[in-house]
Amino acid sequence: MNLKKTKIVCTIGPACDSSAVIAEMLEAGMDVARLNYSHGTPEKHADAIKKLRAAARRLGKHVELLVDLPGPKTRVGLVKNNSVRLTEGGKIVLTTRKVLGTSKQVTVNLPEFPRLVEAGKVIYLADGLIELKVLNKTRLDVECLVTVGGELNSLKGVAIPNVLIPTPALSKRDYEGIRFAVAHKVDFIAQSFVRRANDVRELKKTLSRFKSGIKVVAKIEDALGLKNVDEIIAASDGVMIARGDLGVQIPFQDVPFAQKSIIKKCNATGKPVITATQMLESMIHSPRPTRAEVTDVANAILDGSDAVMLSGETATGEFPVRAVQAVSLIAERTRLYSR
Structure with missing residues (x-):
């Protein structure tokens, strides 16, 4: 088995929104910058895009941009x-x-x-x-x-496990995020809590009205999305296995097998797949990953993930650059092993 290079998706947040840290993350191996529209302001995200593009130009690097829509997720308010x-x-x-x-x-x-x-x-x-x-x-x-x-x-x-909350495919906040993504010519939109192919089609129809070719990444986050994963894969341009919400919506012991199944289906159809959430969670506060996390990242790559994603590790963690470096090292070692 000869593995392709695994991309590294990094969430931008307060811990890494300076030009200096962004440059270090690009040097460390960041391929895609994720802007989480559930948090932050449009002004903050626009500033991050400006810094990302400037740093990439300065370093002769290429970075792709992904806007992650909030979706119909139930959340607490401000505390x-x-x-x-x-x-x-x-x-x-x-x-x-x-x-x-x-x-x-x-x-x-x-x-x-x-x-x-x-x-x-x-x-x-x-x-x-x-x-x-x-x-x-x-x-x-x-x-x-x-x-x-x-x-x-x-x-x-x-x-709320085992409770299906009736919600629209796209919220008012989602539409704001779509307009932002189109205006800033990003590469991808991640659609949260996709439950059926029609959810993806609705987003694509909205993008076509803007005459935008932004690619849609469908996030699988609950039991219904998992049940309809075949039709969702067919309708989308890529899939994200969002293990955080998925792990509370289905029994946590089922998550590894859901992950393997989704990756296999995406690989078979040629659709890119991102494995996300808690990849190196301990590195939010620790300069080194746990052995279990190293194994998790390596196994996600061996399973066939096209990309792995860092969330709090880079957005709010104490060691954002080290986290990117760690994924780069694990990915490179895994590729060598698989030859």
């Missing part, structure tokens, strides 16, 4: 100082009212949220890092017990 700590055994109210979040209450951006849960239901926040259990509810509020605590940041995801 005080951008971070609050939820303590195990404490109580928190998830409310549909607009409040500045604290450890006692936080907004959820879904008006029908209380209707979708019952007492005893488990709710996950922040890709499953925080676990809540529903105690009771009113028309606007859901009171929960914190069963697994942790730090909760603004705009983090809310997941």
Whole structure:
């Protein structure tokens, strides 16, 4: 088996939005810069694009740009100082009212949220890092017990396993992101929570109205998207295995096999596939990856991933350049092994 070069997708954020760090990441092996439209402002993203293109020109490098749309994801609102700590055994109210979040209450951006849960239901926040259990509810509020605590940041995801939330394929915020992507002539748009081929077709139809040739990468993030993955692959220009949400929407022990299956299907049809989320999660705070993370990245490449993606590792982590260097080293060593 002779592996092709695996691309490295890096999320741009506060930890790496300076010209100097962007240049170092390009030198380290960044191929694609991801702009997460769930966070940041259009002005911030535009500034990042300007710096990315300038650094690439200066270094004689090529960098592609990917705008990741928020999608119909249920999220908490803004929280005080951008971070609050939820303590195990404490109580928190998830409310549909607009409040500045604290450890006692936080907004959820879904008006029908209380209707979708019952007492005893488990709710996950922040890709499953925080676990809540529903105690009771009113028309606007859901009171929960914190069963697994942790730090909760603004705009983090809310997941209700085995509950299908009826949402449109594209939200108002998505349309803003599409207009931004078209105006800045990016290469790819990642569409979040794709559940069926028609979701992709709707985005492509919108792009055609703008006379844009931006490629659409469909993110597989829940059980319905997984069920319809064949038709989604056929309709899209590429696929992202978004393991964060996928790992709370389906049993976590099923994620490795879903990953392998999607990669195999994409390889068979010639569609690029990105493996994403928690690739080198420990490097948000550590200068070196764990052995398990090194093995995970290598196995994703051996399985046939065209690209692997860094999220918090580069966007908010303490060692963004080292994280890119680590993926580069693992990818190169994996290619040598496979010859």
